[in-house]
Amino acid sequence: NAGVTQTPKFQVLKTGQSMTLQCAQDMNHEYMSWYRQDPGMGLRLIHYSVGAGITDQGEVPNGYNVSRSTTEDFPLRLLSAAPSQTSVYFCASSYGLAGGRVAGELFFGEGSRLTVL
Amino acid sequence: AQSVTQLGSHVSVSEGALVLLRCNYSSSVPPYLFWYVQYPNQGLQLLLKYTSAATLVKGINGFEAEFKKSETSFHLTKPSAHMSDAAEYFCAVTHTGGFKTIFGAGTRLFVKA
Numbered sequence: 001n002a003g004v005t006q007t008p009k010f011q012v013l014k015t016g017q018s019m020t021l022q023c024a025q026d027m028n029h030e031y032m033s034w035y036r037q038d039p040g041m042g043l044r045l046i047h048y049s050v051g052a053g054i055t056d057q058g059e060v061p062n063g064y065n066v067s068r069s070t071t072e073d074f075p076l077r078l079l080s081a082a083p084s085q086t087s088v089y090f091c092a093s094s095y096g097l098a099g100g101r102v103a104g105e106l107f108f109g110e111g112s113r114l115t116v117l
Numbered sequence: 118a119q120s121v122t123q124l125g126s127h128v129s130v131s132e133g134a135l136v137l138l139r140c141n142y143s144s145s146v147p148p149y150l151f152w153y154v155q156y157p158n159q160g161l162q163l164l165l166k167y168t169s170a171a172t173l174v175k176g177i178n179g180f181e182a183e184f185k186k187s188e189t190s191f192h193l194t195k196p197s198a199h200m201s202d203a204a205e206y207f208c209a210v211t212h213t214g215g216f217k218t219i220f221g222a223g224t225r226l227f228v229k230a
Contacts, residue, residue, distance in 0.1 A: 043220040111158075
């Protein structure tokens with residue numbers, strides 16, 4: 001069982017460069033989300049999606065774009081990286097209400113550590 | 118709007134002592150509440166969850182939490198700490214109709230021999 005897979009695990013960027021963090025899940029989950037984790041601030045929600053073709057903003061969306069063309073994939077794009085985006089990024093997925101399960105129980109990837117110089 | 122407050126960014130206990138990690142939430146609708154644990158250089162794992170059934174919830178590794186609506190609290194406890202419990206613990210809230218899960222800032226638990 002692969003679960004939630006994130007790539008790359010580590011990345012170093014220069015200010016102004018762009019990149020995409022990949023996230024894929026093989027559990028047929030409706031809900032997917034991206035968080036960033038910074039010391040003393042817990043996990044903050046960047047963007048989330050409740051199904052293919054549907055995305056919405058979380059607590060800290062500025063500087064990030066997402067799309068959801070398939071149920072399995074939810075990439076996070078940084079169009080012009082800034083040092084303030086240095087963080088550990090986590091992708092998470094969850095069952096939707098249609099499956100009769102509890103929404104909100106999240107399954108996490110192992111994280112992607114991004115450094116912007 | 119939902120929010121979560123975890124009291125104490127660091128908690129230190131001796132091995133065998135009681136563990137108490139505090140969490141208070143704010144939610145305008147009935148909440149689902151969660152505790153997650155994160156070991157170094159890993160993602161988060163679900164420890165336990167409250168989903169409006171029993172107010173006392175038992176999780177993995179001997180942890181439990183009690184939902185107290187009147188106090189808007191969901192504190193995590195374990196009767197006897199083990200060295201392997203050293204990790205960071207996160208309280209989280211979502212609501213019955215939603216998908217946005219909001220996390221607290223986390224509490225790092227240290228266990229002394």
